[in-house]
Every structure is written in structure tokens, then in C-alpha cells.
Amino acid sequence: MDDLITREYETVSGIAGPLLFLERARTASMGEMVEILLPSGETRRGQVIELSEQHAIIQVLEETTGLGIAGTRVRLTESAAMMDLSPDLLGRRFNGVGLPIDGLPPIIPEARMEIIGRPLNPVARDKPAHFIQTGISTIDGLNTLVRGQKLPIFSGAGLPAKELAAQILRQANVREDLPSPPSPFKGEAKVGASAFAIVFAAMGVTFREASYFLQEFERGGVMEHTVVFLNLADDPTIERLLTPRYALTTAEYFAFTQGRHVLVILTDMAAYCEALRQIATAREEIPGRRGYPGYMYSDLASIYERAGRIRGKAGSITQLPILTMPDDDITHPIPDLTGYITEGQIVLSRELHRKGIFPPIDVLPSLSRLMNLGIGPGKTREDHRAVADQLYALYAQGRDVRRLAAIVGEEGLTDSDRRLLKLAQDFEQEFVNQGEQDRDIDGTLDLGWKFLRYLPKDRLTRVKPELIEKHYGANG
């Protein structure tokens, strides 16, 4: 019966890829964290992911290189993976599994939470309702970001997703009752002292990319409001599976215990999915599409769904995940499953990027599902929905005409088609291509009207006559 109190085992029977097999580990429990003690005295960490009478399967967070069967001991910690929490986390930097890497001592926790997190009761959720002005026309005007939303950026290799995310961070402003301060997150910090926080989780990105973000935080003066989790490309792959969970547990603490508006940046979700596939393959699971496990949807949902607001609580979590679409393919399982979970997506286009347009946001496949909750009278402007719908419709038609013109030539076009062609062209060059400029929502919508005026009033069938009357002007 001493089995019941055994907490240390020397029964390692096999190691395969990132997995370690431990025989007769009767006292282990699912999800429990373990310490793996090497004969050299070195310690690695692992997590129990399957239990059977033959063995417990442990996923080793660090590499299994140098790990042997002989002399290796496994110690159970009697605890699932936990994150220590305190307001002192702000301004700190951690590795992918929540250990400090900035040379400072560990924080003194005020609370500890399991990083898995429990599902939020749908009834307890509050409806997102606040417009976040990002200063980017294609987002604010056409794919509005709302507080509590999860809106990923679908990027491709070499496309400027991080520059876009950094610009959003710099400019993002949460319009509430306050007049909009010029510099957003900083502005809010001034108003409410500590109304916001940024949680940044890097998974499998290069040092160059991560340091770009860190510099941006410094540059924006928001470093003391930021918690950073770094699992870089050369860090252990399996740790990556836990990194977003440490980050989101931290975000939940700041949002729902500390009452802050938290913006979470997760990059790169594609690297996370690769790690997930790696573990699944090692476990000899039946692979789903392109070798990714069949439960990837549920797994991703357990990350993305940790965004939103709770009734009666002040804070919120807004997620801005970044993912690289393999081969720019939006039907690849990673962007595909993400799109089914998130509340829309911002899609970057290689074609626009090649034309030198920044940010190269392709508005047609982009979408914000929560847009209607954040716009309209009292939030943005009464003409917002109509302008967005009409611009979408006309730009889509303009792109059709462009394809047509490539075949039949511009001479073969009717007058109205020529207008549409020009509209598509100028829309990309002016509305989309705004560079580093910070446009407020009025500026964005007014600019939108400029393009609507390319067509006679009676072609604007998605705009109500009274709005046309008000905004179209005399020339038409």
C-alpha cells in the first residue's frame, strides 16, 4: 500500500520524441506536472497526458536530448500547471512556461491559478459593445474591432503582420465617454492610471521578431503595462503548447480580478499548431487533415475563447492572434479552424504588399463579426454601416471590372465600369494605403465618402437617401 504515498518513480521504460513512458506510476493524475531528474542532477519539466495500467505518458516540455532510461527519476508535483499571479507581473518577462527570464526574482504571488482555465459560462458573458479605434481605416471603417473580441491577423511569410500589430498597439484607442486622447493606450493610462494591460506571448518566432515587439513596447512607453512570455524558435517546442495558456491565465487575472482592459497578442499561432501536430504524431494518433490532430479545433477554441467580458466586471480581454498561413492558403487547417472560432479575421494580401501598400489588408476576405456591436450613432457614426457595406460592394465590383478589363481592355468598358475601375484603384492607394498615419473614425468615414462620390447617387443603393443627402454633397 505504500504505493499510495509514492511520489517518485524510477520506472522510465521508454522515450520517444517528446514523450516519456513511466511504468506503474499508480499515483499520477491527469494533467499533473512532473519533474524529471537526470543522473547529472539536471531537472526538466513534464506533464502527464495519458494514464493506463501499463504506463503514464509524460510530455517533456524541454527537449528529450540526453535523456536516458537508466538513473532517470520522475517526481510528481501533485499539481497541475499553475501560474503565480500578482500586479507585479507587469513589466516582467517570462519564458514559455512562466519562469522569469529578465534576471529578476520570481514574483510573490497574490493568487495562483491553473493555466488550463475553466470554460466561462456563456450566461456570465457580457455582450461586447465598445469600439476600439485602431487608427487604421480598413479596420476601423470596414472591420471594426470591439473590446472583448478575438480578431486574428492572417498573414503570409514575409508579410508585415508584426508591423501592423505594432501600429495597432501604438494607436489603439478605446473610445468610451472620454474624449479621444491622441495616444491611445498611453492616453488611457493617463486617465485611469492603470486601465489597460498588454499580454504578449511569442511562440516559435525568431529573436528578431520578438525584439521588434519589445522595442515597440519601449517606444510606445507601455513596457510597464506589459507582461511578456517568450518561447522563441530555438526554445523547446513542447513548451509552446503551454505558453498561450500561461499568457491567457495572466490576462484573465488582470481583466477580471484587476479590472483592466487587456490586449493579448499571440504570435505565431501556426507555430503553436505545429507543436500540437508534433505531439499528436508522437502519440501515434490518427491524423486529421494535413496531419493535424482531429481535436485541433477544440484545442484552439480553448485558447481563442478565453476572450471577452464578464457581466458585472470592469475588465475585458481582447485577443489579437497572429498566424502565418502556410503558402498563403486560407483553406489550410490552421487559418481555417481559426476562422471558425474567432470573431472574424484581418487578411493580409501579398498582391497589395507587392504594390507597396501598407498595411496590405485585403478587405474582401477580412471580416469583423462583432462590428455591428461597436458602431453606429453614439459609438462611431450613423452612416458607418452603410458606408462600409457600400464600399465593400463597390470595391468588389471594381475588382471584377479589373479582371474584365484585363481581358477586353479598358476601351471595352462602359462609363460606369470605368468609374468602378478607378474606384478600386484609388481605394487601394488611398484608403488602404495609409502607412504610418493615424486616422480617427471621422477621417476614415469621410475618406470613404470620397470614393462613394465616384458614382452617381442612384448607384448607392445600400445607403439610405437621408444619409446620401447629408454626406454626399452637392456634386453628383
Added chain:
Amino acid sequence: MSGTIIKISGPTVVAREMAQTRMFNRVAVGRIGLLGEVIRVRRDEATIQVYEDTTGLALGDEVSDAGEPLLVELGPGLLGSIFDGVQRPLDVLAAEHGDWIARGLKLPALPRDRQWVFTPLVRPGTQVAGGACVGAIQETEKIQHRVLVPPGVSGTVLEIRGGTFTVTETIAVLDDDRPLAMLQRWPVRTPRPVAERLPPVVPFITGQRVFDMLFPVASGGTVIVPGGFGTGKTVVEQTLAKYAQADIIIYIGCGERGNEMTEVLADFPHLKDPTTGLPLMQRTVLVINTSNMPVAARETSIYTGITLAEYYRDMGYSVALMADSTSRWAEATREISARLEEMPGEEGYPTYLATKLAEFYERGGCVRCLGQADRQGSVTIVSAISPPGGDFSEPVTQSSMQVAGALWALDSDLAHRRHFPAINWKRSFSLYAAPLDPWFRAQVAPDWPQLRIDLAALLQKEEELQEIVQLVGIDALQDQERIALEVSRLVREEYLRQNAFSQIDAACPLEKQYWILKALLLFLHYCRERLKQGWAIEQLLGSPFRAELERMKETPPRDCVQQARAMIEKMGQEVGK
């Protein structure tokens, strides 16, 4: 009866000493009693799917067998409720246990302390059998909840009392001292029996032009709505839940977004039922298992929902079941199957996927209810499907298509243009159109079917003309063809497109649907005649008729019908019928 855990893998657990158990028995797993269901029995080992997160379970933990399958609670108080996939009331859960869903919580689906006024409808001495109505309760202002003798039970009523009771109190006693309460239980995976299945002949009126006019679905029919992400599946489901004509709506949020459910929860109490004017929540039951809630409960949510639907059907109501989305259910099936190490079929789905889907869809239908000859009820199923990459050739879409009577195919190209509902009229179909024609002819207008044919023909014509334009430019078309193209565009913009968020246009009554389309099609005739008389195309495009047509859908129904009629008359006068 209890066993011990010998294996844990994700949401599945294997327990030993379970020789006495039966397939699909309900079990409690581990110290905190996680809810589970037996899905495989081999010798004395039972494999269990657990409806809650298994973190913290250990080998040797106890599994106790309830000796009965997972049951759904049925009775008054269901309407207006919000349940999770295994019918725990989420609002009570939040009130009692906080914002995050803890594990191992057991809560009755129906409140035990609530009192209901029961009115008996039979006298002592009456012979009753399964499905017979013994009494009624006014559950909401509109819905009279009929207390039925459970299927399979029959006998003589010895005693029956009117008055105020809770759901568990005895309201009647049958011979052999068998008590009857309002609360009944039914196994979640077993279809409720009916007297007879009937062919569907009445439409399920959605208030959406593209559906009612082009691809109508019968009350008791099954329609699938596949579409890639962002094509508007959820908006279609929610619009139907809001505006479709049905006595009862069962809305299943299966593996979808939490924030979307919040919108439903926030909006429905303030919206009004289009037919009764009462708060929408009074006709609605929500079954919500969002994507981050446990996978196995997602699998059950569909069955919980359809059992609730059948229960109200058996009382003689028309029920519409919105399943958003069936793909998430299928994926849950796949995940469980993989854990059982079953040989996978196409794309990793179990080989019995098609059978399970067909069984589910077949629980819809129009029926003569058990127990009373003239009582009819129906369950209409609207099933959203999320094909990976928007590719309809995948197994869930294909298997569903074989069973469903109608397909509303969503299209990402239309969605990108913000044309909603983004229904691709080339791909969609409805097998109910012809059987429903007599109803439309009698109830709306004799030429309703003809309008549908003309509309489809015009859209087809546009398709052909577009191909020519793509090849050689618009100049190659003659004026008669160009005008067809222009009117077709008008039809797409002003008829097929419908704004789910507009106060007036969100729901369009059949009469309005009919008259707008009639006016549009007559406008085409008018233009053609005018062209023959030598008018120029530009003249026609600038015509006040066209401007009027463009504003019609945003005109309140009664005015709109008047306008359309006046306009049709005027056009007729100008060019001759």
C-alpha cells in the same frame, strides 16, 4: 455498482469491474463525480466518455454506474431555459457557482420548487395509453403545456387532481398504483414514438425572400446550410430563430462562439415573436455548448435538443430546431471514435458517420401524434454545417446532403461582397418546392410557382450573359440582353439580398415577397416593350419605376404591397399587358 479506472486518455476513461453495466449507461467518474456515459463494453471493462475535463483523475479512482441511460428531463418550465449539452441549467449554474463552469456539479434541469397550475382534462375511470393528454398547464402566455401519458404506459386513471403542484408531485394515479407527475424523463438517444409520419405539405415560413420564394422548406422538413467561415451561417440560424413562424424554437449552439451566444441571450428577451407579439424567449429553449466547453457534451447537445423538440411536437406543436453547427457534433464523434481506436473512414470520421447523421435528421418530420387521432406536430431541422476550407465535398456535407430535403449553400464570394444571406442560387436546391406549390397557390397567389420559375430563369439567363461579357465585353450584347442583365442585378440587390439587421427588412411577409417580385419581373417586361418602342437603355435605367423598386424592401409591408400593385397597373397601362 461501481468499478475502478484503469486508463485515462483525454475525455475517455476505461474502468474495470463493470461487467454489470450496459451500453450508454450514465456513470459518475472519480471523486468529484464527473458525468460520463458508457460507450463500449468488453468483458468487465467499460469505456466511458466523460462530459467534463478529466484533469486530476487518477488510476484507481471510482466509477459508479447509475444503472440507467442519460435522460432528458421533460415538463413545464423548459421554455425560456438555457441548458448546456447535458441539460444543466446554465443560468442557475452561474447564479449558484459563479462565472466559470466548475466540474462535477449536478443540477436538475427543471426547478423543483416552482409551482404550476394543473388542469385535468380526463376523469377518473378513463382508459389512457401512451401519448394521451391527461391535463394541461399554461406554461407561457401562448403555449399550453399538455401533460401526456409517457409512451409505453397505459391503464385506467384511478385518481386525478387539479390544483397547484411542483413538477415532481403526483397529479394522477393509474391502476396498479402507478403515479404520474408532470416531470418525465426520456433517454436522450432514443427517438420518441409517433402514431404515423405524414408527408410535409405546409411551408416553414422564414420571412426570408431567397428561402421562401426560391428554396422553400416544409414544416417538418430538413434543410442543411453549409458554408465556410464568415459566410453567415450563424446569422441565418439566428434570423430564423427570430423571425420564422413556429410555435417553439429549440436553438442548439453546438461548439460555437461564446460571444455569439451572449448576443442571443441579450437580444432574445427583448425581441418579439412575429406571430404572437410575445417575448421571443417564451417560445425558445437554448442548448448551448460552446467550443471551449467539453467535447463529449457537445456530442450530446444535439440529442438533448432534438428530444426536447420531439416532446413539444408530441403535444401537437410545430417546432423548429436550429443546430449550429452539425459539423462540430460530427467532429466530436470523430474525436471520441479516435480515442476508441476505431478504424477511421473518410477524413478520419468514423465509418458510421452517415448512419448517425441520417438517424438524427430522421428525427425531424411531420407526424400524427401518439395518443390522439387529430393531433399533429412537426419538427423542422435547420442544420448549419462548417465544411473545412469551405469545400462541400467533405463527408459531413455530403452525408447530410443525401438525407436533407433542401440545401441552402452559402457562398464566400457573395459574403465578401456583403451580399447576405449569401445564398448561392446556382448550388442550392429544395425538394419541397413542388409539394408546397398547392399551399402557396391557395394561400398567397395562384401564380406563385410561376414567379419562382421566372425568377430562376432570369438568374440563369444572367449567368449565361455574364459569361459572354467576360469574354467579349458588354458591347457584344444587344439592348434586350443588356436590360435583362440590369434587371437581374436589380433582383439580386433588391430582392435576394435582405438585411437581417434592418427593422423593416429583417422579416418579409409572404405577400410582400410576392408583390415585390411580381413588380420586378413586370419591370423587365416593361423595359423590353419600351426598347421595342425605341426607348434608350439609359432612359429606362433612370426611370422612376426603378427608383421605386429600389426602395420597396425597406417599405412597411402594407404600403409596399399597395405601391407594387399601383406600379404594376401603371406599367401595364403604359405598355399593355
